[in-house]
Amino acid sequence: MSDLFSTHAPPEAQQRAAELRAQLQHHAHQYYVLDAPSIPDAEYDRLFQALQALEAQYPELLTPDSPTQRVIGKVLEGFASVRHAVPMLSIRTETDTTAGGAQAFDARVRRELALAEGEPSPAYAAELKFDGLALNLRYEHGVLVQAATRGDGESGEDVTQNIRTIGQIPLRLKGCEATVLEVRGEVYMRRDDFEALNERQRGLIAAGAKNEKTFVNPRNAAAGAVRQLDPAIAAKRPLSFYAYGLGEVQGWAVPPTHSGLLDALAALGLPVCEHRTVAASADELVAFHTRMGQQRDALPFDIDGVVYKVNERALQERLGFVSREPRWAVAHKYPAQEQMTRLLDIDIQVGRTGKLTPVAKLEPVFVGGTTVSNATLHNEDEARRKDVRVGDTVIVRRAGDVIPEVVGVVLEKRPAEVGDAFDLYKRLSGQCPVCASPIAREEGEADWRCTGGITCPAQRKQALLHFAGRRAMDIEGLGDKLVDQLVDAGIVRTLPDLYKLGFVHLATLERMGEKSANNLVAAIEASKQTTLGRFLFSLGIRHVGETTAKDTAKHFGDITRIMDARLEELLEVPDVGPVVAASLRQFFDQPHHREVVEQLVACGVTWPAIEPQASDAPRPLLGKTLVLTGTLPTLSRDEAKALIEAAGGKVSGSVSKKTSYVVAGEEAGSKLDKARELGIAVLDEAGLQALLAQGAAGGEGGVEGGGDAVVSG
Numbered sequence: 001m002s003d004l005f006s007t008h009a010p011p012e013a014q015q016r017a018a019e020l021r022a023q024l025q026h027h028a029h030q031y032y033v034l035d036a037p038s039i040p041d042a043e044y045d046r047l048f049q050a051l052q053a054l055e056a057q058y059p060e061l062l063t064p065d066s067p068t069q070r071v072i073g074k075v076l077e078g079f080a081s082v083r084h085a086v087p088m089l090s091i092r093t094e095t096d097t098t099a100g101g102a103q104a105f106d107a108r109v110r111r112e113l114a115l116a117e118g119e120p121s122p123a124y125a126a127e128l129k130f131d132g133l134a135l136n137l138r139y140e141h142g143v144l145v146q147a148a149t150r151g152d153g154e155s156g157e158d159v160t161q162n163i164r165t166i167g168q169i170p171l172r173l174k175g176c177e178a179t180v181l182e183v184r185g186e187v188y189m190r191r192d193d194f195e196a197l198n199e200r201q202r203g204l205i206a207a208g209a210k211n212e213k214t215f216v217n218p219r220n221a222a223a224g225a226v227r228q229l230d231p232a233i234a235a236k237r238p239l240s241f242y243a244y245g246l247g248e249v250q251g252w253a254v255p256p257t258h259s260g261l262l263d264a265l266a267a268l269g270l271p272v273c274e275h276r277t278v279a280a281s282a283d284e285l286v287a288f289h290t291r292m293g294q295q296r297d298a299l300p301f302d303i304d305g306v307v308y309k310v311n312e313r314a315l316q317e318r319l320g321f322v323s324r325e326p327r328w329a330v331a332h333k334y335p336a337q338e339q340m341t342r343l344l345d346i347d348i349q350v351g352r353t354g355k356l357t358p359v360a361k362l363e364p365v366f367v368g369g370t371t372v373s374n375a376t377l378h379n380e381d382e383a384r385r386k387d388v389r390v391g392d393t394v395i396v397r398r399a400g401d402v403i404p405e406v407v408g409v410v411l412e413k414r415p416a417e418v419g420d421a422f423d424l425y426k427r428l429s430g431q432c433p434v435c436a437s438p439i440a441r442e443e444g445e446a447d448w449r450c451t452g453g454i455t456c457p458a459q460r461k462q463a464l465l466h467f468a469g470r471r472a473m474d475i476e477g478l479g480d481k482l483v484d485q486l487v488d489a490g491i492v493r494t495l496p497d498l499y500k501l502g503f504v505h506l507a508t509l510e511r512m513g514e515k516s517a518n519n520l521v522a523a524i525e526a527s528k529q530t531t532l533g534r535f536l537f538s539l540g541i542r543h544v545g546e547t548t549a550k551d552t553a554k555h556f557g558d559i560t561r562i563m564d565a566r567l568e569e570l571l572e573v574p575d576v577g578p579v580v581a582a583s584l585r586q587f588f589d590q591p592h593h594r595e596v597v598e599q600l601v602a603c604g605v606t607w608p609a610i611e612p613q614a615s616d617a618p619r620p621l622l623g624k625t626l627v628l629t630g631t632l633p634t635l636s637r638d639e640a641k642a643l644i645e646a647a648g649g650k651v652s653g654s655v656s657k658k659t660s661y662v663v664a665g666e667e668a669g670s671k672l673d674k675a676r677e678l679g680i681a682v683l684d685e686a687g688l689q690a691l692l693a694q695g696a697a698g699g700e701g702g703v704e705g706g707g708d709a710v711v712s713g
């Protein structure tokens with residue numbers, strides 16, 4: 001045989017093809033069957049194209065089961081298998097993300113249709129390529145009877161139960177009597193829904209949930225939800241849908257163009273994406289690709305490209321199919337939103353609220369249209385769960401305006417020498433990298449935090465805003481923008497600096513008029529007269545809200561006593577539990593915090609003295625929550641409230657399981673019904689007085705149970 005015809009593949013090529021096939025099969029299984037991709041799509045596509053190129057060079061290497069020849073996928077155990085009446089295919093992908101992608105498609109179609117030079121191209125329908133998974137919805141006589149995934153293209157999974165929970169998918173079509181109408185489209189998850197889902201998942205994981213995980217991207221989350229065996233869980237994962245094509249049809253006049261078909265599907269009540277057009281030439285396709293590329297980040301969902309389809313159905317039929325894809329359609333991609341790169345180091349950033357976030361320092365990589373060299377790792381648990389180590393090859397995702405994140409590690413690329421498992425505390429030696437205050441992580445919380453609060457430069461702006469807030473020191477006119485200006489200009493660095501601000505400083509600021517400067521100086525001056533409760537609240541101590549601050553102030557009556565109080569003493573304050581007490585303690589254990597307090601007082605911040613509540617005064621309602629409803633015979637609502645609070649109790653506006661008693665008077669309404677429903681003790685005024693009297697009579701200092709409560713009528 002002449003060499004010219006010899007297509008004998010050298011053994012290296014044979015081996016390489018076998019390797020690629022095995023790799024692709026492995027990754028396809030991870031992706032399609034387990035919904036747990038181990039490499040980014042872009043990497044998969046590179047392997048896929050390498051195999052395609054080899055097979056093109058040596059056709060004898062081509063096997064019928066090659067991943068290039070068929071749609072990969074498998075029916076997940078637990079789902080019934082559905083045989084598709086019309087196979088569900090893939091589409092050819094044009095990875096040239098420049099104009100060339102559209103031009104190549106147009107040229108190919110023209111060639112197939114044997115169009116002469118000068119003859120116009122056929123019309124093309126252009127739409128978005130939604131990044132989700134394909135779904136076949138089968139309607140019989142207008143009613144949804146079945147929903148199936150693509151599977152291997154021949155058979156898919158029956159996911160009807162899960163799909164029924166998607167509100168956007170009509171269970172009955174509007175005005176459609178077709179015997180059979182199969183609608184094909186993409187089920188996807190919006191980016192905001194995806195972020196919220198992952199946020200929830202991270203919370204569950206932090207709280208100790210064992211079988212929960214986060215999802216790498218919206219596609220993966222959508223696939224997981226659609227193929228969730230428990231429809232109740234699937235229902236909690238918000239999915240969306242766009243229709244883009246047809247499967248089997250009986251008894252329905254299919255419109256002659258693709259654009260007409262989409263209009264018809266929309267008229268039947270199916271969601272059809274508004275971003276679409278009909279293009280008359282390759283140039284118009286390019287324009288659509290460019291325009292949508294610019295809008296990509298602003299869309300509420302991920303797209304990985306646009307799709308061009310020959311618009312006329314008659315022409316589509318003429319063009320037909322090759323193996324796994326139609327000749328009349330192509331997907332013209334955009335730069336991938338996920339890429340691999342190396343993790344060089346892990347930095348820790350301190351947020352405005354003191355939250356410590358591990359940030360991956362990356363070898364710069366082009367992803368989602370920009371070059372990324374930093375990406376969030378969210379928190380310690382996430383970094384550990386993903387087992388991210390310095391030196392690893394990681395997958396970075398950047399989509400929309402969401403900050404880039406590391407979604408996983410490519411374990412097969414882990415070098416022999418890698419860093420240790422991530423340990424945030426050890427990494428920082430227990431100290432805030434900005435202010436050296438101790439860091440803390442509370443039980444059930446995902447994040448470590450700097451406890452520096454007002455003294456941490458990273459938290460400065462937030463601390464100032466909180467301090468100036470209406471319910472804190474109430475400095476009118478000191479808002480977001482001004483705080484930014486003051487801090488950025490280095491005029492205010494600490495809270496006491498505020499009280500050293502003079503007209504001169506303020507007048508130098510941009511956009512600050514004389515009048516507003518004067519007003520602000522006056523507001524700052526006025527804020528010096530405050531209450532101890534407001535002052536304590538304004539320090540922004542974690543977990544110390546307005547009420548807790550007020551209660552603590554009332555209990556101790558003096559700032560020094562509060563700063564010196566032992567944990568046990570703090571726990572005596574009504575409603576102060578171990579978390580709040582520990583937070584107060586931790587705050588005042590730091591000398592720089594006490595200094596700030598002293599400096600503020602030295603600046604003239606003052607409050608009226610409070611008679612501290614004698615800690616041995618009887619407080620029979622300590623720890624109890626009461627709800628008042630209806631009109632009491634002698635006590636007004638406010639009087640009853642004051643008595644209850646003086647006895648250590650709390651008055652709440654609504655009845656819940658946490659309610660200890662409901663005090664009901666004349667014309668008590670729904671709150672009384674609710675109390676009965678929950679089996680909560682109901683008292684009348686006399687019953688309330690009896691409770692209050694218990695302490696005065698030197699009772700045990702509390703009331704246990706409500707068994708002997710007077711039940712009002």
Ligand SMILES: NC(=O)c1ccc[n+]([C@@H]2O[C@H](COP(=O)([O-])OP(=O)(O)OC[C@H]3O[C@@H](n4cnc5c(N)ncnc54)[C@H](O)[C@@H]3O)[C@@H](O)[C@H]2O)c1
Pocket residue numbers: 027028030031032037038039040041042044045071089090091093127128129130131132133134135150185186244245307331
């Ligand atoms: N990361 C991995 O390990 C891994 C493994 C396997 C596959 N993949 C990825 O999966 C993709 C290949 O899968 P594929 O063969 O399903 O091709 P595809 O997903 O790229 O394209 C075909 C699909 O596009 C969808 N689509 C979206 N919008 C459409 C529209 N307007 N009109 C028509 N179809 C539309 C349909 O669901 C259709 O099934 C590649 O992106 C590949 O990178 C990744």
Ligand SMILES: [Zn+2]
Pocket residue numbers: 350432433434435436437450451452453456457458
């Ligand atoms: Zn700090």
